[in-house]
Amino acid sequence: MTGNVRSIDCTNCGAxxxxxxxxxxxxxxxxxxxxxxDANENYKVLDVFAGMQRPASPFRLGMTxxxxxxxxxxxxxxxxxxxxxxxxxxxxxxxxxxxTHGYAWLTVEDGHTLLTRKIRDWxxxxxxxxxxxxxxxxxxSRNWRRSLFRYYSTSSWKIDFVEGEFTWRPARGARGVTxxxxxxxxxxEMLAYADNGSEREVEVTRYFAGAAEAFGARPSVPQxxxxxxxxxxxxxxxxxxxxxxxxxxxxxxxxxxxxTIGAATTTLWDGPVRDMPEALVFEVDxxxxxxxxxxxxxxxxxxxxxxxxxTGPDGTSLAETFRDISYYSGSDWSExxxxxxxxxQPQVAGxxxxxxxxxxxxxxxxxxxxxxxxxxxxxxxxLWLWMAAxxxxxxxxxxxxxxxxxxxxxxxxxxxxxxxx
Amino acid sequence: xxxxxxxxxxxxxxxxxxxxxxGIGTVSRDTGAAAVRGAAVGASSVRSGSVGATGVRRVRxx
Numbered sequence: 513m514t515g516n517v518r519s520i521d522c523t524n525c526g527a528x529x530x531x532x533x534x535x536x537x538x539x540x541x542x543x544x545x546x547x548x549x550d551a552n553e554n555y556k557v558l559d560v561f562a563g564m565q566r567p568a569s570p571f572r573l574g575m576t577x578x579x580x581x582x583x584x585x586x587x588x589x590x591x592x593x594x595x596x597x598x599x600x601x602x603x604x605x606x607x608x609x610x611x612t613h614g615y616a617w618l619t620v621e622d623g624h625t626l627l628t629r630k631i632r633d634w635x636x637x638x639x640x641x642x643x644x645x646x647x648x649x650x651x652x653s654r655n656w657r658r659s660l661f662r663y664y665s666t667s668s669w670k671i672d673f674v675e676g677e678f679t680w681r682p683a684r685g686a687r688g689v690t691x692x693x694x695x696x697x698x699x700x701e702m703l704a705y706a707d708n709g710s711e712r713e714v715e716v717t718r719y720f721a722g723a724a725e726a727f728g729a730r731p732s733v734p735q736x737x738x739x740x741x742x743x744x745x746x747x748x749x750x751x752x753x754x755x756x757x758x759x760x761x762x763x764x765x766x767x768x769x770x771x772t773i774g775a776a777t778t779t780l781w782d783g784p785v786r787d788m789p790e791a792l793v794f795e796v797d798x799x800x801x802x803x804x805x806x807x808x809x810x811x812x813x814x815x816x817x818x819x820x821x822x823t824g825p826d827g828t829s830l831a832e833t834f835r836d837i838s839y840y841s842g843s844d845w846s847e848x849x850x851x852x853x854x855x856x857q858p859q860v861a862g863x864x865x866x867x868x869x870x871x872x873x874x875x876x877x878x879x880x881x882x883x884x885x886x887x888x889x890x891x892x893x894x895l896w897l898w899m900a901a902x903x904x905x906x907x908x909x910x911x912x913x914x915x916x917x918x919x920x921x922x923x924x925x926x927x928x929x930x931x932x933x
Numbered sequence: 934x935x936x937x938x939x940x941x942x943x944x945x946x947x948x949x950x951x952x953x954x955x956g957i958g959t960v961s962r963d964t965g966a967a968a969v970r971g972a973a974v975g976a977s978s979v980r981s982g983s984v985g986a987t988g989v990r991r992v993r994x995x
Binding site: 853 | 964
């Protein structure tokens with residue numbers, strides 16, 4: 513829908529142009545030929561910006577919509593571009609006009625829509641310029657209406673498209689600088705110190721999620737998180753948080769239970785190697801899970817090598833192998849271990865026979881040193897559940913930190929580096 | 934999406950619970966019938982160092 517309009521013919525190309533912008537309009541730029549016309553002097557041609565490429569935007573001149581209960585009309589469109597460090601940012605500013613509330617800006621940036629208005633009650637302190645930001649040792653800030661605004665970024669922009677009516681004289685290629693500060697409390701507001709070379713303004717920008725609907729435009733798909741985008745918790749985040757919290761609790765409980773509950777360890781021998789029986793016999797009841805034989809040889813700065821044979825109740829040989837133990841230490845160092853182990857899978861329940869023969873050693877003293885032989889069947893391994901718990905913990909933290917990640921994403925575009933903080 | 938996440942996480946939980954209960958990974962590689970046959974066939978099984986030791990390396994041939 514459109515408001516009540518007058519129209520003119522472009523004094524450069526003759527195209528019919530609507531006049532929508534009110535009495536403060538000074539410049540009208542023809543959308544057909546790019547001629548900038550002086551609205552105060554019978555639309556005299558001031559300049560011609562030929563060959564401009566219209567930027568993508570769901571909004572067009574003449575669209576009307578209600579903003580906070582007030583009807584505004586889109587009267588102008590400016591495409592802006594910023595290049596820095598090999599990167600390019602583009603956005604579109606639409607000038608809005610209300611006969612009762614004056615002028616405002618509707619901005620489209622990466623599919624996000626923002627509403628900007630000039631403010632008259634400037635924050636206390638001098639106009640913040642990019643030079644002052646560069647010279648600042650701490651992140652600049654300003655207080656406005658009892659809220660703290662902290663420096664966010666500096667934008668050195670250039671106009672590369674212009675169409676419609678304006679209260680100033682925009683020109684393709686004209687440059688300006690905007691220093692932005694974002695509300696520290698999380699409110700979706702930004703203060704902008706805008707300097708276009710001829711005038712300075714302080715503006716406040718707010719996120720305007722319902723802009724497309726208000727103006728009857730096709731909704732655009734927002735890309736990424738905009739600094740002013742309010743946090744909106746999603747139902748699925750709450751579900752995932754509860755779900756991963758639940759499976760995390762189960763995994764931890766299972767791991768703790770397996771760590772504390774299980775068959776007792778049986779000591780088969782605890783004494784000098786020299787006095788150890790030729791065969792150690794032990795009972796295995798649980799054949800569904802592995803059993804573990806563990807050796808602890810109380811040696812220091814020695815090594816020992818045992819020939820190990822293990823036979824099941826049915827005479828089946830389960831192991832014919834070796835275990836070496838060596839342990840060396842000094843006043844502030846140690847190397848090796850006094851322990852060795854042999855994990856095996858019992859095939860048949862019943863009496864198993866273990867033989868340990870000291871085959872070699874570093875000295876004759878080793879045979880006199882104490883050796884403890886322990887066995888435990890029905891062995892579990894909680895490590896797997898702990899690993900699963902770690903995985904679930906990461907997923908839980910991810911789903912529980914959506915608000916924090918949103919806040920981090922909002923500030924991630926700031927050009928104030930940590931070194932400067 | 935939710936169903937996929939639920940099924941996947943249940944599979945991880947179930948698999949971890951099974952592996953933990955049955956002690957997967959705790960059986961030494963040199964035990965069992967196959968290892969014993971290998972030791973019997975291989976006339977020159979090589980042992981190196983001590984189990985769990987990191988600094989003392991003595992390679993000996995049976």
